[in-house]
Amino acid sequence: MTLEPHSFMQTMVRRVDFTPQDQAVLKNNVDWAKTIAPVMSDHFYAYLGKDEEMNAILNETEGRIHRLKATFIDWFCEMFAGIDDWGNAYAERRWKIGLIHVRVGIGPQHVVPAMAAVIEAVGRTIEENNLDANLRSAIAKIAMIDLTFIEQAYIEVSHYAIIKETGWTESLFKRLINNAVS
16 A cells, blocks of 8 residues: 555645644643543444444444444544654554554444534533633544545555456556546
């Protein structure tokens, strides 16, 4: 696969205008994020659990939903903390999370609307607690960056699998894609 997580992260930071001010407001609210992360995890998985297909995936093995909720809490808090100021380690971790979503079968069509529900719940909580209004924008920006890693993982894995299995060249693959959408 051709994606280089750090350069992808830098590109997305630029595209969503994830500024040093956004980073500062997130870091200033890490402790608050830790307190609401379990509730946001519940929102996320309650939303996903309403979908029959996702509910089957989430409950495929005993204890999976419990592990997923714990992982969500870590991920949620990392958005605020930035791991390494949203640098290489952050990008690598987000790429790995995207690849795990591909492997497990939790696609963008499930994650994106569930994340929208979480961002809405975070926004309500920000308002209820009279927190910095910029926090809502900052969390939305970093969540969108994280979602692009998941979406890109699907694209990269699919692309790589087709090339590998068919033996097609990159140029043939691109030509077929271009012809399919023309």
